[in-house]
Amino acid sequence: MTPPFSAGGGITPPQGAxxxxxxxxxxxxxxxxxxxxxxxMAEAAARQDGYLGVESARGADGLGITVSxxxxxxxxxxxxxxxxxxxxxxxxxxxxxxxxxxxxxxxERAYDWQRSEPAG
Amino acid sequence: MTPPFSAGGGITPPQGAxxxxxxxxxxxxxxxxxxxxxxxMAEAAARQDGYLGVESARGADGLGITVSxxxxxxxxxxxxxxxxxxxxxxxxxxxxxxxxxxxxxxxERAYDWQRSEPAG
Numbered sequence: 001m002t003p004p005f006s007a008g009g010g011i012t013p014p015q016g017a018x019x020x021x022x023x024x025x026x027x028x029x030x031x032x033x034x035x036x037x038x039x040x041m042a043e044a045a046a047r048q049d050g051y052l053g054v055e056s057a058r059g060a061d062g063l064g065i066t067v068s069x070x071x072x073x074x075x076x077x078x079x080x081x082x083x084x085x086x087x088x089x090x091x092x093x094x095x096x097x098x099x100x101x102x103x104x105x106x107x108e109r110a111y112d113w114q115r116s117e118p119a120g
Numbered sequence: 121m122t123p124p125f126s127a128g129g130g131i132t133p134p135q136g137a138x139x140x141x142x143x144x145x146x147x148x149x150x151x152x153x154x155x156x157x158x159x160x161m162a163e164a165a166a167r168q169d170g171y172l173g174v175e176s177a178r179g180a181d182g183l184g185i186t187v188s189x190x191x192x193x194x195x196x197x198x199x200x201x202x203x204x205x206x207x208x209x210x211x212x213x214x215x216x217x218x219x220x221x222x223x224x225x226x227x228e229r230a231y232d233w234q235r236s237e238p239a240g
Contacts, residue, residue, distance in 0.1 A: 023128065029239045056185075059179065063128065065187060093235075100232075101233075104227075105227050108224045
């Protein structure tokens with residue numbers, strides 16, 4: 001297999017990239033507005049210089065984890081300061097989140113695995 | 121607010137800690153066995169020296185993200201080599217996952233936010 005291959009459609013982040021881990025608890029408020037804002041955020045991030053990709057999951061208990069990958073610290077910081085990101089972040093604090101945690105990390109290494117034969 | 125406070129019941133990882141980001145796509149197979157193994161994994165991890173905490177979310181589309189926090193590289197590596205972890209990883213490849221990606225990262229900094237008044 002020729003790396004980087006793209007298990008699950010995501011990217012395999014290179015060493016030295018920045019992973020921004022966003023962990024959050026949702027309020028029950030405004031599911032529709034939240035969904036629209038999440039889509040708008042994803043589009044704004046993808047237009048940003050140094051954006052490498054994003055993965056997101058939210059369980060039925062309301063806890064969500066989003067990891068966005070960035071080329072370097074400068075790219076991650078520019079995204080933090082992006083005006084649309086800032087605007088949506090303020091709405092998130094007003095409406096959508098009970099709590100959140102943002103953790104900035106540096107990628108050391110990554111391993112991919114993908115099924116080559118049916119499960120069982 | 122006195123840091124580190126514990127938004128959502130999780131931990132705020134300190135600078136230099138290791139975050140192991142595990143992103144996976146589930147098969148449709150063996151939901152019951154998977155649930156039991158996930159519980160057993162969480163218990164085994166929590167007994168491991170250098171374990172700081174774990175957060176996990178899986179959405180309705182089958183994509184899941186788990187982040188486990190470790191004191192240092194040695195602790196994360198020891199968990200990787202833990203015999204129960206190894207056994208469950210092999211079952212995961214046989215049964216539960218279509219693909220997964222493991223990304224080892226180093227924590228640079230973390231920010232917490234928690235609601236102080238009702239949403240709206």
